[in-house]
Amino acid sequence: MNKFFSKKLSIVSFIFIPIIFLWHPNWIGFLGVQPYWPLFWLLPWSMINGSINGLIFGLFLGLILDSLTLDDSFTQIPGLIFCGFLFGRIKFHSDILVGHFRYGLICSFGSFLCGSLYFLQILFRNFTDSNFLILIPSFKNILAEVFLTGFFAPFFCSQLLRMFKFSRRKLQ
Amino acid sequence: MFGIRRISTNRWYEKKNWIVFAIFLFLVFVRISKGSFYKDLYYFISKPFWPGQFQKEIVRESVNQEYLIKLNLLKKDNLRLRQILSLQESANIENISAVVISRKTGSWWRQIILNKGSKDGVEIGNIVIGPGGLLGRVKDTSLFTSSVTLVTSPESKLGVWVDRIQINGLLVGLGDDYPSLILYSKDADIKVGDFISSSPASTLLPSNIPIGIVQSIDETLKSKKTAKISLLAKPHVIDWVQILKVNI
Numbered sequence: 001m002n003k004f005f006s007k008k009l010s011i012v013s014f015i016f017i018p019i020i021f022l023w024h025p026n027w028i029g030f031l032g033v034q035p036y037w038p039l040f041w042l043l044p045w046s047m048i049n050g051s052i053n054g055l056i057f058g059l060f061l062g063l064i065l066d067s068l069t070l071d072d073s074f075t076q077i078p079g080l081i082f083c084g085f086l087f088g089r090i091k092f093h094s095d096i097l098v099g100h101f102r103y104g105l106i107c108s109f110g111s112f113l114c115g116s117l118y119f120l121q122i123l124f125r126n127f128t129d130s131n132f133l134i135l136i137p138s139f140k141n142i143l144a145e146v147f148l149t150g151f152f153a154p155f156f157c158s159q160l161l162r163m164f165k166f167s168r169r170k171l172q
Numbered sequence: 173m174f175g176i177r178r179i180s181t182n183r184w185y186e187k188k189n190w191i192v193f194a195i196f197l198f199l200v201f202v203r204i205s206k207g208s209f210y211k212d213l214y215y216f217i218s219k220p221f222w223p224g225q226f227q228k229e230i231v232r233e234s235v236n237q238e239y240l241i242k243l244n245l246l247k248k249d250n251l252r253l254r255q256i257l258s259l260q261e262s263a264n265i266e267n268i269s270a271v272v273i274s275r276k277t278g279s280w281w282r283q284i285i286l287n288k289g290s291k292d293g294v295e296i297g298n299i300v301i302g303p304g305g306l307l308g309r310v311k312d313t314s315l316f317t318s319s320v321t322l323v324t325s326p327e328s329k330l331g332v333w334v335d336r337i338q339i340n341g342l343l344v345g346l347g348d349d350y351p352s353l354i355l356y357s358k359d360a361d362i363k364v365g366d367f368i369s370s371s372p373a374s375t376l377l378p379s380n381i382p383i384g385i386v387q388s389i390d391e392t393l394k395s396k397k398t399a400k401i402s403l404l405a406k407p408h409v410i411d412w413v414q415i416l417k418v419n420i
Contacts, residue, residue: 018207018210018214019210019213019214019217022210022211022214022274022276022285023214023218023274024274024275024276024278026275026408029278031278032277032278032279032349032408033278033279034276034278034279056192060195060196060199063199063200063202063203064199064202064203064207064210066203067202067203067205067206067207067210068207068210068211069276069280069281069283072327073327074280115280118280119280122280122326122347136348137346137347137348138347140348141278141279141280141347141348144278144279145279
């Protein structure tokens with residue numbers, strides 16, 4: 001059992017993303033907004049396995065998370081696919097400390113991208129209605145999410161990266 | 173930064189196409205079933221952490237206050253309607269108590285998940301109220317859980333009634349804690365502090381469910397008035413709710 005878990009650590013942790021997404025712990029939030037959890041997993045996975053793997057699992061994550069949210073008209077898939085592809089093209093940094101903080105910047109950028117793509121869908125859908133009313137809360141949501149994702153990314157991403165590398169080494 | 177260099181060149185998806193296909197099929201199943209598998213799994217994982225009985229007492233006090241407001245509204249409504257016509261039947265309302273097991277009240281997704289699902293008789297379209305008033309409508313059910321779209325969600329659009337000036341309006345969620353009331357009349361004499369309840373003309377909600385109070389008014393538009401509404405029921409703190417099975 002332990003062997004299975006250490007081998008398939010990345011897949012086991014993948015299963016827990018929707019659970020954390022549903023859990024939505026308030027004490028970790030800011031202005032009622034949570035960090036964008038899937039990016040914490042997608043960044044290390046894509047960095048280790050490359051762009052195509054990142055793209056595929058971006059799609060998988062999007063499919064699952066979309067099914068957990070009730071907004072039928074909007075999807076998280078484009079943002080996550082794009083992030084997965086982009087993250088796969090990022091090199092590891094030789095300096096561990098710089099590398100850690102770089103995860104924060106990259107995840108912030110990814111969160112901004114996903115948030116903006118989601119916001120554009122809402123804006124497009126409500127174009128005929130009073131779309132201007134939605135602007136301020138949406139900017140607040142994007143900025144709070146970008147901040148939180150960037151803030152927690154160095155911790156979560158470096159831990160997950162270490163775990164994925166460890167399980168890969170066990171595999172070889 | 174974007175130079176191509178990866179630790180491994182392991183392209184497992186080329187070697188094991190069937191695994192990718194199986195995962196994809198599984199995810200399509202999850203998508204089609206609207207995540208009911210995950211929601212049910214979350215139901216069992218979160219069960220030990222549901223709020224205890226002592227919170228029920230606090231909630232009961234708030235519910236009593238809410239019922240007083242509702243009672244007054246109903247009396248007024250009843251009098252008004254009896255003057256116009258004789259009421260043949262009243263709405264048949266059945267309540268189901270439920271606990272909030274997942275809460276997304278910030279960011280884009282404004283929803284709560286309850287611990288009562290289709291096996292308890294919850295149906296899509298049922299109304300969910302908490303201490304204070306309306307929270308939202310059931311959008312999706314699984315065997316053990318039901319997902320509720322909150323009135324603050326950008327997907328929520330409901331007909332409401334401004335009691336003081338006797339006018340209908342549209343309550344639109346904006347993705348923050350204060351939904352917007354749109355009155356399609358520039359002359360509507362709406363004031364800060366006006367009480368908003370569900371509209372008697374609504375086909376989605378039973379009438380006279382308390383919703384909120386006008387917090388601020390925006391008169392910059394030419395053809396309509398908009399107002400920010402402070403909700404009476406606070407979805408980010410409520411742990412117990414009532415699901416109303418209403419035949420409107």
